[in-house]
Structures are given as C-alpha cells and as structure tokens.
Amino acid sequence: MRLSSFSVRTILAVILGLMGLLALALALISGSIHRDLVFDNQQRMVKEIIHIEAKEHLKDLKNISRDLGLALQSTVAFRNAFDIALKTKDKNILQVLLDNQFHQYFVTGDVIKLEQLVVLDTEFSILSESFEGSVFFSGHEGTICPQLFKRARLRSGAQRMQILQDLCLYANQPIYAVLVPVGGLRLKGYVVVVTEPSHNLSMMESNLGMPLKFQSHHKKIIFQSENWPKQENTALIANYELKASDGSPILSIFTAQNISQLTQSLQQARLDVLLIAGVGTFLIVMLGIFIIRKTMLIPLNVLANKLNSLHSDQTRIGEQLTLSGTKEIVEITSGFNDMSTKLSSLYKSLEHMAYTDPLTKLPNRNQFQASLESFIQVYRQTKSPFTLFLIDLDRFKGVNDTLGHHVGDELLKAVSLRLHNILRDDDVVCQLDNELIAQIDDGLVARLGGDEFSAILTGIHTIEDSIIVARKLILAMEQAFIVNDHKLTIGLSIGIAMYPMHGEDMHALVSHADIAMYDAKNRKCGFSIYDSARNQHSLHTLKLEQDLFASIKKNEMVLYYQPKISIADGRVCGAETLIRWQHAEQGLIAPDNFIPIAEQSGFIQPLTEWVLNKALEDCNECLSFNKALNISVNLSALNLRDERIASIIISMLEKWSVPPELLTLELTESAIMDDPDFAIEILTKLDAMGVSLSIDDFGTGHSSLAYVKKLPVDELKIDKSFIYNITNDSDNEAIVRAVLVLAHHMNLSVVAEGIEDAATLNMLSELGCDIAQGYYFAKPMPFDKFKVWLEKNNNMRLFKEPLINS
Amino acid sequence: MAQLTKFILHVIFASLLLSVMNLSYALDEEAPLQIPGAITVSAEQLLDIAAKNPRLFIIDARINEDRLQGYIEGSISLPDIKTNCATLAKVIPKKNAMVFFYCNGVKCGRSLKSSRIALKCGYNNIYWFRGGYAEWTAKNYPFIKH
Known part of the structure; x- marks a missing residue:
C-alpha cells in the first residue's frame, strides 16, 4: 500500500477511526475485567464474612460445650460418682449420671446437637461415655479426634487445666470436640463434649442473608438451605473451608449470592461506560479532525491551490501567502513566501535576460516579436496603421573586420542610443494611447542581432510621415561617431513596411520590411518602402542570399578555367578563373546573378x-x-x-x-x-x-x-x-x-x-x-577538364602563323 | 459572678470525688507489677502451687456483680470494699496461711487493695494473682458460673 496515494484527510480519518475502535474495544475489555474483578472481590468479601461468622459460631459452640462440661462436673453427684469410678472402678453410677445428662441435653437442647459425652481420667482412659440415640456414633468404632488428644497428652503442669477444642472427622463426618478438665484447681480427669458443628454453623444463614451449603471433605452434602439455587451458575458461589487445628480440611461452606441484580447493574454500568466512551471518542475524534482541518488541511489546501495557480500562471509568482495554522504550517508558509519572492526575482531577471540584448540593453528579437505580435493584436481591432522599420547599418562589417569587435560593439551601442533617442522623440511617438505607451516604449527600438535594428512606430500612419522619420534617422547618422579615438561614419539602410497596408501578420510584415531594406541597400538609397511589385524578384534574391551562405560548405561553388593564348607564339600563357554556382535546385548560376548578392550581403x-x-x-x-x-x-x-x-x-x-x-x-x-x-x-x-x-x-x-x-x-x-x-x-x-x-x-x-x-x-x-x-x-571548363585540355594542347601552337609578325 | 464561682467549685468537687471513687473501684492504668510483701503469680503458677498445696485460700476481691460472670473454682468471695482485718480473720484464721488475691484483671485494683490490707493485717503468705479472672479465662482454664 502506498501512503502517497492517500490524502492527509483520509489517513487521519483512518487513524482516528482506528483509535475510536480501540477505545471501544478497551471499554468492552475493561468492562469484562471489571465484572470479573467485582465478582472476585465479592467472593473474597463473602469468604471473609463466612470466615468471621463461622469463627463466631464455632466460638459459641465451644462456649456452650465448655459450659455443658463445666456444669456437668459442678454437681456434687457427678463429683461423687467420678471419685467412686476412679477409686473403686465402679463406673455404673457415673454412667447413669452421664446418660441422664446426655439424654437431658439431647432431648431439650436445641442449642447444640450433642453427639457424645465422654468422661476420662487424667491418663485419658475412658471412665464413661454416652451417645444415647446418636445415629452418628452407632456402629462406628475408633477414637474420636485423635489429634485433639495428642495435643492434650503433650501438655504438662498447669497447661493441662486448659480447655481444648478442635474440629475433626469421625466416620467422614465433621464433629466438634471440647475437652474440659475435671477437678477445679486440681486435675482429676476430663469431660469431652462432642457435637455436630453444622447444626450451629447453619445459623449463620440468617446473619449472612444467603443460602448455605455444607459439604464434607468427601463431597458429601451435610447441610443445604431450602432456598439454595437449583442452578448454581445463576448465582455467585463463595466457598470457605473450615480446617482442623492441624490444617486438615474438615468442612466446606458454600454461599450462593443472587447476582442477577449485580449482573444487571454491571451490564448497565458497562453500557454507560461504553456510551460515555463512544460519545467521548466521537467528540474527541471530531475535535481532532476539526483542529487538524483548521490548522493543517485547510492551509495545506490553500497552499496546494496556490502552487497550482502558480503552475498555470507564472505572472503570479511572487505573490505572498498569509496562513495561520500549526507551527509547521507557519514555517512552510514563510518558506513558500521566501521561495516565491526569490523565484519571482529570478523569473524577472530571466525574463529580462531572455528579452534584452545584453550589449545595447535594447529589447532583443524575442521581445521585438512579442511586441509586434501584441501590436498587431491591438491594432487589428482598430485597423489603425503603424509602421515597421528594419534598419541595417552600412559598412558595419568593415568596422568590425578592420578595427575589431570591441570597436564594433561600442559603435553598436552608440548607434542604438542615437536611434533610440531619435525615435523616442515626441513627434514620432505622437498620438499614442496612454495605456500603450508603456508597452510601446519597450517594443519601440530593438536590436535583432548583428547590425540589424528594428523600430515599431505606432505614431506613423502615412508613408509620408515614415519617409520623414527615415530621413531623420539617416541625417542623425551623418554626424560621425567617435569610438576609441576612431572617427566612424556609418550609413543606414532602412526597410519600411506599414500595417496593415504591407502585411497583416507578423511574418508578412517583417519579411516585407526585410525586402524593402535589401532594396534600399541595393540601391544605396538609404531607405525604401516596400513595393509589392518588386516582391517576387526580391524574394528570389533573398532566397539566393540565404543559399549563398551555405554554398561553400555544400561544395556548390565550382571554379572554371578559360585559357589565355599568347598571340605571338600561339601557346597557352595563362588562364582566367571564372566562378560558377552549381545550385542544388536552380542548377548552374552565372556569376552575374549572384556576385551582386554576395557583394551586398x-x-x-x-x-x-x-x-x-x-x-x-x-x-x-x-x-x-x-x-x-x-x-x-x-x-x-x-x-x-x-x-x-x-x-x-x-x-x-x-x-x-x-x-x-x-x-x-x-x-x-x-x-x-x-x-x-x-x-x-x-x-x-x-x-x-x-x-x-x-x-x-x-x-x-x-x-x-x-x-x-x-x-x-x-x-x-x-x-x-x-x-x-x-x-x-x-x-x-x-x-x-x-x-x-x-x-x-x-x-x-x-x-x-x-x-x-x-x-x-x-x-x-x-x-x-x-x-x-x-x-x-x-x-x-572545370579544372579536371582544363587539365586534360592543357595536356592535349600544351606546347602546341593553337593557330597558324600570325598574320603579322610583332 | 458568685454563681459562676459556685458552679466551678461544684465541678472541681465533683471531679475530685469521681477520681477518688475511681481509685476505689478501678485503676486508671495497670496495677504495679509487684506489691511489697506479696508474691505476684500467674495463672499457671497459681495452678502449680494449688496442685502441691491442698490448703490454700483464693480470695475473689471482686464485688458480687462481677463474680456472677464466673469465678475460679474454690475461690472465696470477699470484695475489697468489705475487706478488713476482721472480715479477713473470719475467712482466714491463720496469719501464715497461703492466700491468693484476684479480681477482674490488671486494671481492676481490688485485689491490689485487698492484698495490701491483708499485709497490714499481718498476713505474711500473700500471693497476688495480678492477671485475675481475665487472664484465667483467656488461657482457657475452667471456671464456675451459675
């Protein structure tokens, strides 16, 4: 893809559009991330709450169990039964007491779900235990909470009086055991209160306000609220794992939070964010386009239009621009203006050089032709006549050849000055339209090259007037020029053609003035007015003159020889050379027909x-x-x-x-x-x-x-x-x-x-x-033939004895 | 002007009274670590001593309202405000008996006060359970509550 084939506007629109899309994508992604974060946070928060609640409820359970243990041993009957069991090994009284106690609690206590009561001596030997009615403990063997007892056994001294509790698994069911010392200040044994913790933990439901589900380590559901959602994916499920003191997992607590409202509000928030982001992006894009358009695109457009207009119209080069915009635009504008100014002056000087003769500072042939063309344009409308002078200097070549080009150049300058001064005279340039003076002033006198000048005289409408001007010019030349201490006199040959009388277009007018000029030169009469009658002949002469210059290079000139015979002895004594022109189109031309032209030219x-x-x-x-x-x-x-x-x-x-x-x-x-x-x-x-x-x-x-x-x-x-x-x-x-x-x-x-x-x-x-x-x-004859002839006739008498002896 | 002066005097009096009352019920700050003439003990020390010495007295210096929250098994209730040589003599006849004083905790001040009174009355085997009931329950030791 080539960037150059796109406008700045297109590129900007694409970039800004992409930015807009990116912003929308970001909004969508961040919305999704935000949703996940919110859910994650919510889960963490709920988990923390479950943790606090579970801790609180376990603490309650512990306190109740402890109070039960303490209350059990506070009675005199229990103490007596305990002492008897220790001393006499008769455990029946204690067993009855314990069963009664268990039954009492089991039946009436809705506060906890008592599963077992155990009475131990200080060495943790069971004195008595009761789990009357507990489905839980029926049919299961083994020690409950070995970890708890391990901890208890490790203690010594006063520490053994401390109440211990722990969560543990029994037959894959979570149980909660509290070990309460028996004996007041002096340890006699222990009472262990074993409860089922989910009964108490399920009370968190009202505090949390969420349905609960307890699951054992083996994924067995221990408890589930009635309003637990049927489809879990519609709710936000939080999970907290209760652990035993040694870190082993005991029970997982799940909560289900109805997140439809949260999802809805998140959805709404996301829509709001998207809308705000969309509108914001759109506004920023619009603002960006507006600013870029105002500060870059419009100024660049103006600049481009300006360059185009300069391309089509060079006269506007040099015009200055004032553009406001970015720093770069201002710099470009200033650069453009500088360049335009320089280009303008360069263009003017080039134009000046192209239309000015460097020697005389007069307009050159180009300017002359342009001026003549414009005069013809103007005067064609009015049919108003004007006069064209073609002026050639007589004998100028001689000056150049004999005195050198530097003298020739100085002379040309002096002549052009004099011509210019004469022709600027009011009586010549009279009756001019004011608006034309400026143009005419330039086109008035021009140097066409060599010793050839021209003048366009708009004030001259009649042949009589043109003759007056021609004479005036010739007269002006009579006074000798002093150039480098040389006193030089120069003559003029002026050819005069009038518009529209002698030609209606530039070519005709100029060639007719040319013919008239050659006529003046031929006749050495100073000036000549074009005469159509002489046109044909003159044209022929002009053509010959042009060909003549090329003749030598083209090997068209041939030298003929005619022998001269001495009458005294009849022998060849010499030969006269005679030039012939073997013209490519006109054949052999006699010297009489081209020597005069050669002389004039x-x-x-x-x-x-x-x-x-x-x-x-x-x-x-x-x-x-x-x-x-x-x-x-x-x-x-x-x-x-x-x-x-x-x-x-x-x-x-x-x-x-x-x-x-x-x-x-x-x-x-x-x-x-x-x-x-x-x-x-x-x-x-x-x-x-x-x-x-x-x-x-x-x-x-x-x-x-x-x-x-x-x-x-x-x-x-x-x-x-x-x-x-x-x-x-x-x-x-x-x-x-x-x-x-x-x-x-x-x-x-x-x-x-x-x-x-x-x-x-x-x-x-x-x-x-x-x-x-x-x-x-x-x-x-040509030299080749002449040689043959000479060979034949050499040393021969070409005629008989002379009639008279000299 | 006179009324204002009277009001200010009332305020000063009231605050003085309050500070005196505070002193008798509770300390603003923690109690000193030691009482001259008595031995400061922790819960464990108390239990250890009790395990080895069957004959000892544990005096609960708290008022009855506080005692209702629970108390150390075997302790005798004798609030500090009722403590003097006579009341002490009724509970502890011998001056060389091993006597432990406790109240709610390090800030309660009652056991401090009772210990000092007991020392003045001539008891010479005074143990001060400075951490009191708060330390006891915090360390998960069994207590009696009705």
Whole structure:
C-alpha cells in the first residue's frame, strides 16, 4: 500500500477511526475485567464474612460445650460418682449420671446437637461415655479426634487445666470436640463434649442473608438451605473451608449470592461506560479532525491551490501567502513566501535576460516579436496603421573586420542610443494611447542581432510621415561617431513596411520590411518602402542570399578555367578563373546573378578567399607537373576596400607555394574608381610583391587614363563588346586600335576577350593584340577538364602563323 | 459572678470525688507489677502451687456483680470494699496461711487493695494473682458460673 496515494484527510480519518475502535474495544475489555474483578472481590468479601461468622459460631459452640462440661462436673453427684469410678472402678453410677445428662441435653437442647459425652481420667482412659440415640456414633468404632488428644497428652503442669477444642472427622463426618478438665484447681480427669458443628454453623444463614451449603471433605452434602439455587451458575458461589487445628480440611461452606441484580447493574454500568466512551471518542475524534482541518488541511489546501495557480500562471509568482495554522504550517508558509519572492526575482531577471540584448540593453528579437505580435493584436481591432522599420547599418562589417569587435560593439551601442533617442522623440511617438505607451516604449527600438535594428512606430500612419522619420534617422547618422579615438561614419539602410497596408501578420510584415531594406541597400538609397511589385524578384534574391551562405560548405561553388593564348607564339600563357554556382535546385548560376548578392550581403569576402585558395591550389597542382601557368582571379570592388586583402593574398601564395608572378588579379574600372586612392594603395602593395594586375572590361567604365597611368597595372583586358563584331564594325576596330597603341605606349600588355572565330583572331593579331581569350580556343571548363585540355594542347601552337609578325 | 464561682467549685468537687471513687473501684492504668510483701503469680503458677498445696485460700476481691460472670473454682468471695482485718480473720484464721488475691484483671485494683490490707493485717503468705479472672479465662482454664 502506498501512503502517497492517500490524502492527509483520509489517513487521519483512518487513524482516528482506528483509535475510536480501540477505545471501544478497551471499554468492552475493561468492562469484562471489571465484572470479573467485582465478582472476585465479592467472593473474597463473602469468604471473609463466612470466615468471621463461622469463627463466631464455632466460638459459641465451644462456649456452650465448655459450659455443658463445666456444669456437668459442678454437681456434687457427678463429683461423687467420678471419685467412686476412679477409686473403686465402679463406673455404673457415673454412667447413669452421664446418660441422664446426655439424654437431658439431647432431648431439650436445641442449642447444640450433642453427639457424645465422654468422661476420662487424667491418663485419658475412658471412665464413661454416652451417645444415647446418636445415629452418628452407632456402629462406628475408633477414637474420636485423635489429634485433639495428642495435643492434650503433650501438655504438662498447669497447661493441662486448659480447655481444648478442635474440629475433626469421625466416620467422614465433621464433629466438634471440647475437652474440659475435671477437678477445679486440681486435675482429676476430663469431660469431652462432642457435637455436630453444622447444626450451629447453619445459623449463620440468617446473619449472612444467603443460602448455605455444607459439604464434607468427601463431597458429601451435610447441610443445604431450602432456598439454595437449583442452578448454581445463576448465582455467585463463595466457598470457605473450615480446617482442623492441624490444617486438615474438615468442612466446606458454600454461599450462593443472587447476582442477577449485580449482573444487571454491571451490564448497565458497562453500557454507560461504553456510551460515555463512544460519545467521548466521537467528540474527541471530531475535535481532532476539526483542529487538524483548521490548522493543517485547510492551509495545506490553500497552499496546494496556490502552487497550482502558480503552475498555470507564472505572472503570479511572487505573490505572498498569509496562513495561520500549526507551527509547521507557519514555517512552510514563510518558506513558500521566501521561495516565491526569490523565484519571482529570478523569473524577472530571466525574463529580462531572455528579452534584452545584453550589449545595447535594447529589447532583443524575442521581445521585438512579442511586441509586434501584441501590436498587431491591438491594432487589428482598430485597423489603425503603424509602421515597421528594419534598419541595417552600412559598412558595419568593415568596422568590425578592420578595427575589431570591441570597436564594433561600442559603435553598436552608440548607434542604438542615437536611434533610440531619435525615435523616442515626441513627434514620432505622437498620438499614442496612454495605456500603450508603456508597452510601446519597450517594443519601440530593438536590436535583432548583428547590425540589424528594428523600430515599431505606432505614431506613423502615412508613408509620408515614415519617409520623414527615415530621413531623420539617416541625417542623425551623418554626424560621425567617435569610438576609441576612431572617427566612424556609418550609413543606414532602412526597410519600411506599414500595417496593415504591407502585411497583416507578423511574418508578412517583417519579411516585407526585410525586402524593402535589401532594396534600399541595393540601391544605396538609404531607405525604401516596400513595393509589392518588386516582391517576387526580391524574394528570389533573398532566397539566393540565404543559399549563398551555405554554398561553400555544400561544395556548390565550382571554379572554371578559360585559357589565355599568347598571340605571338600561339601557346597557352595563362588562364582566367571564372566562378560558377552549381545550385542544388536552380542548377548552374552565372556569376552575374549572384556576385551582386554576395557583394551586398558581405559574402564576397569569404567567396573571394575561396576562389583565391582554389585557384592557387590548382596552380600548385599545375606546377607539380611542371606547368607554370599564370592564373587570373577577379576581384570585386568591395575586396579593394578591405585592407586585409593584401595579407590574405600573400598568405595564400605562401600556403600553396606559388610564385607571385603566376597570379594576376583582374579588377574592373569601376572597382578602382570607387575609392581610387585606397585602391592605388592596395594595388601598389600587391604589385610590389610581384603580383600582376589587370584591368577588366576596359572601355566600358568611365575610367580616366590619367588614373590608369598612376596604377601599377600590367595588363588591360578589352571588353568583349568591342571584340564581337570587330571585323565588321570600324568604330570598334578604331577603339581597339587606339587602346592597343595607348597600352603599348604605357608598356601594358593587352588581352582580347570573346574571340569566337579565326577572322577576329586574325584581325586582333594584325592590330598587335598580345593575348587572346574566347570560345574560339576553349570555353571555360572545370579544372579536371582544363587539365586534360592543357595536356592535349600544351606546347602546341593553337593557330597558324600570325598574320603579322610583332 | 458568685454563681459562676459556685458552679466551678461544684465541678472541681465533683471531679475530685469521681477520681477518688475511681481509685476505689478501678485503676486508671495497670496495677504495679509487684506489691511489697506479696508474691505476684500467674495463672499457671497459681495452678502449680494449688496442685502441691491442698490448703490454700483464693480470695475473689471482686464485688458480687462481677463474680456472677464466673469465678475460679474454690475461690472465696470477699470484695475489697468489705475487706478488713476482721472480715479477713473470719475467712482466714491463720496469719501464715497461703492466700491468693484476684479480681477482674490488671486494671481492676481490688485485689491490689485487698492484698495490701491483708499485709497490714499481718498476713505474711500473700500471693497476688495480678492477671485475675481475665487472664484465667483467656488461657482457657475452667471456671464456675451459675
């Protein structure tokens, strides 16, 4: 039996019930014991009374017998007869006298029942005896009461004058004998008076008030009262045994006491006791239950209910209980209250931690989502619009990468403070319901993670207002932040979505604000309001961006190689690496479709590193079979803003043991022109190492040759748009010719891309182009195929003698 | 005041009288163990002496009412109040006769008184059965009663 499955109430009820039963059982048992004790006591008492009465009656019998003995010898006739019997041995006179005396007593004396009179001399020889008419002594021989005579014989001197008496058995009948000395002061002999004692003892009946029964030693009934009960078990029988002086049993005296009344009163007393015990037990049990209920069960119940309510509603943690009850209950209550208080503060701090960004102390993404959800709940009723801003910091990653995370963190703190201050401004949070201010204050500005912030602006109901706020934010960022002695300027890209116009649920609203934010980033326009028309495209971009981050790990990026042919000798002089994305779902994706996304998302950095690593690894492999192949790698404009790029390239070269001369970096004009001074610095450094630099897509940008002149460039790649129809288009021909002249003048070699036929090749050869690249020779191919191709075409002239010798 | 004084005097007189009367009938306490000039005996001694000396006198010093309860066989009734040299001389002619005195018991005082009188009268073989009739019956010795 498991106690835990029972309530305290049940256990108590069982225990108290058992106690009640025990009390009743005790009452019953004690009643029975009491009855026995009472009877026992009664018997003992009656026995004592019988003892006293019997003693008294025997004493009477003794006195009467003694008086008879004394009276017998007091007559002169007896003395004379006695003297004659002694002296002359003539016992006749004494016999006659004795018979007369016996007869007289036997007939008239109702006081005693005389059985025998004996006269003895001093030596106990019988002088005369009489038992006339006594049935008792007829036909029986033997000495009466030998014990008595033994005692008498043992005496000497004056003691022999003492009167002796004893109870004894004669022919199995009790008799009482009294020995009286004869002779006054001088002993002459004895008179023995023998009586039947039951005659006198039966007189006790009137004193005792109870019927009597005498029974001999041999169970023979000697006397029985008339009203002795027929059935002895209905009466209380007491028994007293009369004994001879030597202790031998002579006679049993029985009394019968009518105990029906006693039994009845005992029964009544027992019932009374049971009733009192029952009522008392019941009352005590009830009192016990009442007290326990009041002091334990009810408080425990309250406590249990409280715990249940806390279980279902955590906001009630910390509520205090006041319970009165036993000492233990008070201690439990106080313990509960302490625990509740501690738990409450712990819960609050946990909640705070769960919903607060530890760096900026702004609400975090969890809090933002919860707040947004509750705003949507509230505003769904009123259909009142509000605005969601998703704010991303421009160029923040650069700060983190270049100045370290501690600076980045400080900057984030400063930015969040500034955002918070601006957005708390009254003109932004206007028209708010008072009751919502508290909630909104929390949900107003949140940091979603990294350099991404959000703001829920309930006071902004129109697109115009939201634009004003966005501009205000952008303007606020124009003032540079001073962090650890660094002067930092940071831009914002703000995506704006309005409820309910741009989404009625949280997911839609947030993703639309996200799309708008990316749009703002792409267009570098600071902010953008969600436009459903652009949604589809944007979603695609977002998806790609997400996939892009996983692409390297998933080995989806593949490096293709397109050989570069020296026009002078028709041999392979290098290869351009071209990245391809083997997307799991969308198949092969051209770089034009994902490089911009990589640039916007900051993924360009790891992507460039991957390309460099792979290209140099392959280059190393070529070196292993003694093919020193120059590899061209395209760099993005963003790579040039990263001052670490130079050191990355150096470490890569060292890693793969590739001489710097075998690496050519291709850059677009626009990439250089983004920040020409910084680009020149980086490129100069790389040039010094021995790395070749090439300007890609030359002619399409608006680069000035003045800059080109300053750059440590080794090569120009004429954009394929000029090459396609050079055989037909005289303008293109002129441009190419001019570029070639210029380049050669500046000691730069020129690469022509997009050569698809022999005619074009011939023309370019004619014009004096140095290196050719295009489908005419080979399409871009993966390294494995490229190797095979290279093996096949190595040391081979790929075309006939050039038309013009250089 | 005078009456009160008279009453107090009466009371004192009465109590004095009573104490004197008590002295003559019974002692407040037990009698002395010995009487100078007499020999104190027990019941057994009395019986032993009586067995050896057929000629002796046992004087019952009790008044008649007491004697009616029973008396030692052979005793002569001479209550103490009637005892003097003359009455004694009628019962016991010789001064050297063996004389036993007894009364009810150790507190009765009559045998004490009679013994002293007898001694004064010149009897010189006085035995005093101090325990008296009470001792006699208590020891289950036979007695005479009419």
